[in-house]
Amino acid sequence: MPDFQASYFTIFVICLICSILITKLYKSSHVKSDVLPTPFRLPIIGHLHLLGSIPHQAFHKLSKRHGPVFRIFLGSTPCVIVSTPETAKEIFKTQDVAFLDRPQYTVVNYLSYGYKGFLFARYGSYWKFLKKIVMSELLNGKTLDFLFPVRRDEINQFIKLISQKAKDGKSVNLERELMRLTSNVISRMFMSKRCSEEEDESGDLTKIISKSAELIGTFNLSDHIWFFKNLDLQGLGKSSKDIHRRFDALMERVMREHEEARKQKTGETKDLLNILLDISEDKSMEINLTPENIKAFIQDILAAGTDTSAITTEWALAELINHPKIMKKAVEEIDQVVGKSRLVHESDIPNLPYLQAIVKESLRLHPTAPMIQRLSTRDCTVGGYHIPANTTTLVNVWSLGRDPAHWESPLEFRPERFVGKQLDVRGQHFNLLPFGSGRRMCPGTSLGLLTVHTTLAAMIQCFEWKAGENGNLASVDMEEGIGVTLPRANPLVCVPVARLDPISLTL
Template identity: 35%
Template sequence: MEFQSTFSLTTAALFLLTPVVFLLIIKSRRQKPHHHQLPPSPPRLPLIGHVHHLIGKLPHHALTALSQKYGPVLHLRLGQVPAVIISSPAAAREVLKSQDPACADRPDSIGTNIMWYDQADLAFSPYGEHWRQMRRICVLELLSARNVRSFGLLRRHEVDRLVDTLRLSAGRLFDLTTAVFAVTSATTCRAAFGKVVRGREALIKMMREAVTMTGGLELADLFPSSKLLNVLCWNRYRLLRMRRRLDRILDVIVKEHRLKKSGEFGGEDIVDVLIRMQENRELQIPITNHNIKAIIFDMFSAGTETTSTTIDWAMAELMRNPAVMEKAQAEIRAAVKGKTSVQEGDSEALRYLKLVIKETLRLHPPIPLLPRACREECKVDGYSIPVKAKVVINAWAMARDPKYWDRPEIFWPERFEGSSADFAGSELQYIPFGAGRRACPGIGFGLATVELTLVQLLYHFNWKMPVGTSVDMAEGDGVAVGRKNGLFVVPTPYDNSIAI
């Protein structure tokens, strides 16, 4: 979500469109508020509301600062759109569990409408029968434990290729961030499509651009009642061009699967499963081609971006904390000792590595702001949440709140020893994959890739930073918040080093 650039473009457009601005101001003044117990709210400006509070900071940082000043349940106005920001576990429990059906929708945006086929997917789909059906298909068919295991050979093959590339780069500066992203995108491609498709680079480019524009801060998103501003929203036309390019790539993929052209290893991939479900004609709501394309774009986006981001943050934290890295490497090398290669099952016994991954996801949740939308007016922490309000759970803020975490800014995997916090959201101060009905269904698929990649990187190589440099931990823009700059490191093969 690029607040700085979006706000600048929106402001410029609004002031150029003075008559439209005037009409919107009159309309907003005529709208009488009927919610008498809205949460606390910072000062706002006419027309744009609270957007100016978000300028110059990353969204999760800006919202955390506002919540610290005005309270853990905060009301904002983004143009015409009401938003409620949740930054405490108690309030998050009400939204994600107690009031889950009432707050189980997704916010609407031109980005999700255009690039995800009118929200025909799972991630952005409105709550209802379609969403429930697609969720069942994802949990029982696409991302079941059996299917995740069946993709093990694909994961292993891609990670082995990375290890081979690193051996050739031994002793030299290596861009680990780019290499890890290539591994996760290729793995996701092969699991979803049966092979690394010809248009993968174009898919990656469109995915990154599209996800950036799903934050709800485009001109048409801020003023949904204005048909004129919707027409004048430049990014709408940019998204439509991207959608046409996306169609060309995905239509070919679906057509090839209908012609029974199998993937590299045979068996069913995710597109095969969706086509089989479409053709069995037993579903309550038939699956359309738009559903298939939206779901596989979902899978590619989530399976690539969030997984690679987690691996990259984990390696960056390990580089900054050599004692933690040495402990993780000692555990891995002891578990693998005497074997000719590292197997995917070896990660099951790696207790400390799992703590490292948990701590990485606490400090750096892949999606720091979890978006919901209110389907019916409800109460949270005693405050009214208006119908159709955006409800944003600040997972990043809760995972760093000193009320719930000892030394929250420190990377300390041992904090999870004996802890009941898990990836399923049992503890609401720790929800890296969300919680409730709309928790991420791809946890197993993503963690399998994260674990195998880290095991291979830490087993086969020792790592150091180039002389005179340190790890840059600056965060980048986007819905999935990764590191701003690449992680450039020097690998040394473990085979040529002193054994731990």
Template identity: 40%
Template structure:
């Protein structure tokens, strides 16, 4: 009897083991994709392809794409990533598969800087994200809202022109990104808070610029902890420590802004600004329409950083290219003198008549996109593209920088040639997300919410700076065109230039 019991127990154990092994094998076979993963580099043990990206990931990924193709797979630590590097590949992901890639992957920047993804940029695609987007479009970033604060842009740009004229009289060069950040922060401050953020240009505005650049740089890092979550707590690169410190500085600034704004609420009765309107949603009775104070701070962080740094970097690159190519600057001056003359400033209503200026802006968006790698997305479900299998929870990066320099799309892509956008073939190409040859703001559901504002600011501010001044490098200086990688593509060495007024003196008084 004892032998029989032992035999039965042994047989039962074998049966149970066979059952689980068989079930595991069947599930594995069912899960196994029938099509291969996209091609890509092998990478290293444990860390995968992370060490292959180097300090300039957009450049490294563009070189890899030449070897592995327009849709490329990389094992990044313990996670999957695909990279799209051509217009067709970008269209497949951001249009055909847009809904499946509508969320952002978890990352340290969203957690430690953007209030644990309570903002608009990193929030999951859902009701809260839609509410933040709707409020921003209706009251700040949409077409009508932009028209409503056109006068704010004109006044703040006037302040900047007068500061530049003063520098010219003292024979001092202007540091372009500092000037631009100061002016744009004040424009956005007027709309959000009904006041200028910086009364005078100085150490306070320079610190703000430094904080914006630090945020964009740190948020663009490929953080090992994002790709190997089990070791994230170790913070091997020290990135998360820096993010936490930076977040505290931003939180102090945003809290102070909101406190000062609340104290002056009585002055705006009947004329609410953007923050008044958003704050009204904090008291909403509907959970779907309710915003926490954290949501509001996170949204302000988005608007002040993305609203200043991305447009500022594009304008700075455009001016640098024109200093490198004086014939382009001369042609722009000739067009403006013919359309506007020299007795008044450029107005936004002039821009549709300035086809060469618009071509310069498009060419800068192409060659120097503000975000070289589109903000990452992640797949909700497994899918297929170009005959390749893409697993669920795969990160997606679209290499906008590579698309702009693709020789199969653009003739002589390394040259800065605005004239390419005046040809019959390219003149209808638009940077608003429908023409995948030129997607500086991304495309699809998660296209940059500030696309319209970004185009308006770049065209109007760049046009005004070109029309108002002659530009030259300081004596003895050479132009450095090196890039510094981050969420926004900065010039490694900020542009410093000497300006000389070229309009009638009265034009700078308005």
């Protein structure tokens, strides 16, 4: 009996130990499955050494090693990188309530009048109010139609400039000229002034906006390494304050001119600034727009809309130059639909499906914003991993457009993949998100697409393009530059050769 009791007791102890070990192993495996993969991290700088000069490319390579969701530390800032359409869908749709804020940075704070604009404002009643204004008043179809003559006039002036270059046999820096075109379109729509001609003592507004975009896209050590927080090591704070001062002085003058015209009821033009001023004077509005709100809003739109459309058009033309058969097919479509007696029109775009496919394919390979930043406001789960609140989340849009699970031969430029397909760029297909998705997707998508399609169509309708300063390059390089909006490493420089005489075309 004692031997039996001893054996029973031994068996009981062994079973107990096994149960404990099994429980611990289960808990351990469960915890490990919930822990985000993280590359080796260095003290103080975290993973900054892994980023290189073009972060979205570095993150794309890291995702191949660590999976579609992984964590890095930019200095002391925890970040999660999302790299597949499935995980992007969770961010923008399934878990969208947790990702409606943007990270806040020193430079943006200075330039946006303390986050009083639309792009970087915290999600809440003020942001919702601004979005309602944008969608119902500023960028709705009726307003865009009303301001169509502005866009048409600027494209006509652009084509005339290129035509003169063609007659003189001179090359064109298309990065510069396309930037001037888009900045003029937006500034005239907002305040009835050509951006490139609106100069103060410190330079024109185009340069101010370009510098603002450069500052926003520069990595600021003070935002990410805690003991540099109060130090302006890179001088970004000083530069931001200077740009803010110059922009504010210019906008003060423009707003005074508008106010004076409104009082006198003479020479008043119904531009977007006047619409904003009307709203600011409407006491029935739930939120009162201050002059700072208006200036911050205009700063946002100019910064967001100027270089994005210009860069997209530049990339698309570069792809067409490198793919002459695709260029030929696009020109034939325009000649067939539009003819050779008039310049292509915005209303022609729906009847040019191959041109639309070219723009989509260019946006897939060269997305307007290669990475979309969000800040998690609550704990949530993405891709099976726990994402804590206050985590900067980066959706690598550049990776989404190169995912071999969703795109055949993803590195090849093939507009045909979009022909006859219901695949759009407006945030519903998560393998193609050049304008983002969800509640905070780009509100200027329609305006941007109108500008890009019409400009690109007019450029290839009227001219052949010879790459290089002397027009003697067989192709152009496709190297990416540094910036928040995916610029080219080297500006596209071409010699235009007239196909048609743009001056004689009826508009």
